[in-house]
Amino acid sequence: MPRRLLAVLPILTLALATACGRTDGSAGGGTVIIATAADPEPLLPPTRTNVTGRLASELLFDPLVEIGPELNPFGDAGFVPRLAERWTWSADSLAITFTLDPDARWHDGTPVTARDVVTGLAVIRDPANGSAVAGDVTEIDSITAPDARTAVVYFSARSAEQFYAASLVYPLPAHLVDTIPSGALATSAYAQRPIGSGPYRLVAREPKVRLELAAVEDHYRGRPGPDRIALVVAPDPATGIAKVWAEEADVWDLLPPPEVAAAAAHPQVRLVRAAGWDYNFIAFNYRDPRDTARAHPILADRAMRRALTMGLDRTGLVRALFDSLARPLLGPFVRAQYTADTTIAALAFDTVAAGRLLDSLGWTGRDRAGIRLRGGRPLRLRALVPAPSANRVRASVVVQEQWRRLGVDLVIDKLEAQAFGAARDGGTFDVIFGGWGTTPSVRGLRSTWGSRARPGWGRQNSGQYADAAFDSLVAAGLAAPDPAATRRLIRAAYARVVDDAAAIWLYEPVPVSAVHGRFALPAWRPEAWWRTLPGWRLADGATPLPRDARPTAP
C-alpha cells in the first residue's frame, strides 16, 4: 500500500466514523449536569410524555436510523445509520429492509436483534401504553424479523416521509419487554430501570430529583465524549438557572428573555441561539362552547376572525415581549421547517379596516366602557390561557389591551396546566392561547389543524377548524412522491389556513440555551440539542471542574 495512502487512512477512518455518527471519546469528556424544571418522565421512547423524557430516553436508546443535521424528512438521503447499519427498498417502495449493526448491544450485553424492532412497534401500538407516537406511525403496516439481523418494515402506502416514520420506531429489548403483560409496562421494573442501546446507560434515578447516566465504554458507535450526564430537577426555573450561573450545573435549555441579558454577568457561561421549533398562536373556537354541536355564534364568521386578526399588532407584541428573542409567526409552521413559506400573504395590522369589518357585522353600538354591542350584547370573548406559560400569560394581557381599543372585551381565564388541558379538550372557550412543538416532519398538521371528520386527524385541533380542502392538500402533500411536490402542496395548505384566519399566528420563540464554556460543542441540533451530547468535549485549555475527574470503573 502506498505510504501516502497509509498516512491518510486514519483521517479517512475518522471521517467515515463521523459520517456514520460514531464518536470517539477515549480521552474522556468530563461531566455534564443539565438543570431542568421537569422530571424526565417515562424513560422509554414510546411512552415519554415531555421534552426532558425525550432527552433522557434518546440518550438511553438508539433508533434504527436518525434524521441528519439537514433535518430533511423526505426520502432517506438525509438519514444516518444508528442500530441499522444499512437498508434497502423493495421494488414497489412499500417495504424497507433494515440490516442491524452486528456490534449493537443492549446495555446488559445482549445483541440487538430484529425481534427487538418488532417489540418496539408493538409497544407503540398497544393502546394500554398510551403512546403518543402511535399517531405518527400510522403508515407502517407491520414489521417482520426474517432473521436476527434483518427487520423488514412494511408500509400501507407510499409517501415522501415513509422513512421518517420508520425512524420513529425505537427497538426495545424483546428479551425483557415481551414478558411484560399488556398494560403493565408503565409499572414494570424495566420501565423504572430501563436497559437501552444508546450511548449512555442508566446509573441512578431519583424521581423528580435526579437522573444519572454513564457513558457506555464499548458502544457500537464509539465511546461518547462526556463520562457522565446528570439531569437535576429544579422545579423553580429561577433556581435551575441560578445553578448554571453558580456552576452547580452546566446546561439550562430555553432561557427566558430576562435571563438572556443576565447571562452577561456570568462569563463562564456561553449562550447558544438556535432556530425555533415551537410556535404560539391564538386559535378561534369554531364551535359554540355551550353546545359544541352548533357553530360558534361569533367566531364561525370568517369576517369576524379576520377583523380580530387585523386588530392585533403582532409585530409590536413580539417586540414588546421578546425583543429579538422571537419572530412573528407566519402560519402553522416555523421557519426552520423544510416546507416553510416566508412569502405567505398575511393579514396586515389595520385597526381602521378591522373596525369597519366589525361595523359591517352589526357590532356598531358601544357600552360605557367602549365595548362594541350588537342587539344589546357586548362583543365579549373568553380566552383560555395556561398559567405555567409566562410568555402566553403576558401575551394575553397585551392582546386584551389591543382588542379593548378595538371594542372587544377579552376575558382572560388563566388556568393551571391540567385545568387548561381539560377546558381545551372540552372546547369550553372562545379563543385559546396555544402552542405546539413542531418536528422536521409536517405530519403534525393532521393532528393540529386537520379536521376531526377524518379518522385519526384533528386530535389537537381544539378550535375544531375544519376545511376539506386543507385536509386534502395536507394528505396529498404527505403522500406526494417527491419533496418538491410535498412542499408545494403543504404550502398551499398553509395559504388556505392563513386565508381562513383559523388562528392568529403570534410568534416563534428563538430558543437560547446556557452552556458552561468549558465544553467544546459540535454543531448544535436545534430540534434535539441532546443528540449532540455524545460529541461534547472538554475544550483545549479549559479549566475542568472537580466533577470532571474521570470516574472510577464500577
Next chain:
Amino acid sequence: MARAVLSRLLQGTLVVLGVVAICFTLIRLAPGDPFFRALDEATVPAAQRDAQRAAFGYDRPIPEQFVRFVTNAARGELGWSHSRGEPVARALATTVPASALLIAVAALLAFGVGIPLGAWMGWHAERPAARWLDRGALLLLSVPDYVLALLAVMGPALAWRLFPVGGMRTEFGPTGAAGLLDVARHLALPALTLALPIGAVVARLQRAAMRTVRDADFVRTARATGASEARVARRHALRSALVPVLAYAGVHLATALGGVVVIERIFAWPGMGRLLYEGVLSRDYPLVAGGVLVAAVGAVVGTMLADLALRWADPRQRGFE
C-alpha cells in the same frame, strides 16, 4: 391519663380518615387526570386514555375507590405514583426523611433562638435593644417566605457563593463524613429561610408572655424568696410564659408540611411538601392520597406531642381532663 390518650387517638384516627377522604374526593373532582401529558404535548386518543383510567380503576365510583384505597393502605399498599413512576410508599420513604430533617432543623433554630430571645425581650422590655429586636422580628414576619427564599438564593448562594443554590447534595460531590457536611451546607439556607419567620413569631409570642408574667404575683413571691433575677426569670417566669409558645408549636407542627412547600420548591429540596404539591398538579391520585395520609398522621401526632408538652408546662391543663 390513659383514657385521655385513647380518646385523642380515636379523635385523631377520625380526623385522618376525614382529611384523606376529602382530599381523595376533591382531587378526583378537579379537572384533568394522571394521564394528562405535558402542556403542549400531543394528547393520546380519548379511548386510549379511558383504557388507561380503567386499568387503574379510576372509572369506578369514588366511594368504591376510597374503600379500596383504605383497605390497601391498611395492608401497607399505597399504590403506584404515575408522575414519579415508582410505588407511592417508596416515594414517601425517600421524601419524608428529607422534609423531617428540614422541619426539625428549622424548628430547632426557630424555637431554640426564638424562645430565649423573646424571653429576654419580655423581661427587659423597656431596654432600647429589646424594642429594636421586636421591630426586627416584626419586619421578618412581614416578608413573604418566597421573597425571603428568593433573596437567599440571589444573595448568599449566587452572589456571595457562601452556600449552594439548591438541591440536597453536590452532584458527584463528597461521600462519608464530608458528604454529611455537604448536606449540612445545602440545608443551611432552606432551614434558615424556614426558621426566620417562625422564630420571629416565637420571639414575639414569648416576649408578650414573659412581659405578662414578669409582674405576676407568683413571680413577685419568687423574688421575695431572695432568688436572683436570672433564676426568677428562668425557673419561675419562663416555664409559665412558655404556654402560648408551646400552643403555637402544636399548630406549627400540624401545619409544618404546608409551610415547607414553597421552600422545598425554590431550593429544589427533595421533600414531601414538594412531592405533594407536584402530585396535586399532576393529578397523581395515589400519591396525593398517600401523602395526605402521612401528613395527616404527622399533624395529629404533632398536635398530641404539643399537648403533652403543654401539660408539662402548665399544671392547670392537667386539671381539665
